[in-house]
Amino acid sequence: MNATRTPLRAAPAAGRLHLLVFRPPAREVAPVCPLMQALDEIEAERAASYVSARDRLQYVAAHATLRRLLAAYTGLEPRRIVLGRAEGPHGKPELVDPPVPLHFNLSHSHGLIAIGVAADPVGVDVQRVPSPEAVEMVLPRLHPQEREELRALPAAERVQAFARLWTRKEAYLKGLGTGLTRSTAADYLGDRNAPDRPPGWTVRNVPVRPGYAAAAALRNHPT
Numbered sequence: 001m002n003a004t005r006t007p008l009r010a011a012p013a014a015g016r017l018h019l020l021v022f023r024p025p026a027r028e029v030a031p032v033c034p035l036m037q038a039l040d041e042i043e044a045e046r047a048a049s050y051v052s053a054r055d056r057l058q059y060v061a062a063h064a065t066l067r068r069l070l071a072a073y074t075g076l077e078p079r080r081i082v083l084g085r086a087e088g089p090h091g092k093p094e095l096v097d098p099p100v101p102l103h104f105n106l107s108h109s110h111g112l113i114a115i116g117v118a119a120d121p122v123g124v125d126v127q128r129v130p131s132p133e134a135v136e137m138v139l140p141r142l143h144p145q146e147r148e149e150l151r152a153l154p155a156a157e158r159v160q161a162f163a164r165l166w167t168r169k170e171a172y173l174k175g176l177g178t179g180l181t182r183s184t185a186a187d188y189l190g191d192r193n194a195p196d197r198p199p200g201w202t203v204r205n206v207p208v209r210p211g212y213a214a215a216a217a218l219r220n221h222p223t
Contacts (some may be wrong), residue, residue: 002085010120011102012073012102013121015120015221017117018117018217019124019206019210020069020113020114020195021092021102022065022112023111023113024061024062024113031165036060037078038064038068038071038080039063039064039067040081041061054147058108058113059108062113074095075099081095086177087177090104091177092105092133093105101119101123102119103117103118103119103121104117105121105124105171107124107125107170107174109127109128109212112114112126112209112214113126114216116218118220119221120220121175123170123173124215125167125168125171125174126213127167128212129212130163135158135159138159141184141185143184143185143186145190145196146165154193160213161191162205164213167214168189168204169203169214172189172198174203178185189203200219204216
């Protein structure tokens with residue numbers, strides 16, 4: 001069956017990122033809600049499997065908003081959009097047979113959602129600021145320059161700096177398509193030597209509400 005189409009909207013311009021950062025609705029969504037109606041059958045079943053209403057709301061809001069955004073660019077009905085994964089079930093999520101060049105990425109954490117859509121590979125990440133103990137546990141896994149920079153900061157600043165760094169790192173790794181299967185010590189994403197960040201990518205933090213950090217990574221479009 002052919003999916004119903006609406007007039008196509010142009011894909012994001014090369015080198016541009018369509019980024020949304022938002023909170024899920026505060027109340028439960030009913031099966032007839034437009035958010036629920038945007039999900040495909042697999043997503044609807046997964047949403048129903050959540051025991052926590054908060055987690056279910058976050059999942060529904062994230063995936064329904066992603067589908068509605070992709071629909072605006074492709075002309076497909078949101079629930080008819082076919083999503084797959086590159087290189088098998090654990091690869092990077094992707095749009096199957098997109099009518100326009102389109103890449104996307106999604107992240108959600110503790111009541112905050114980030115979605116990025118672009119014509120080039122993209123990664124986004126949002127995290128709640130971790131505890132000092134969690135930071136100390138992860139520090140040995142970072143690039144040597146990153147560890148040095150964080151260790152040089154006063155303890156009161158280190159947690160927020162780490163959160164900003166970690167979201168940059170995860171956004172970049174998600175953009176690459178490797179996620180955390182690639183060593184978190186392999187690439188420099190620190191603040192002190194920003195030009196030394198991975199070549200071919202623009203990686204930046206984005207402003208979010210207090211207590212969180214977020215970042216986006218976009219592969220530079222060839223000129």
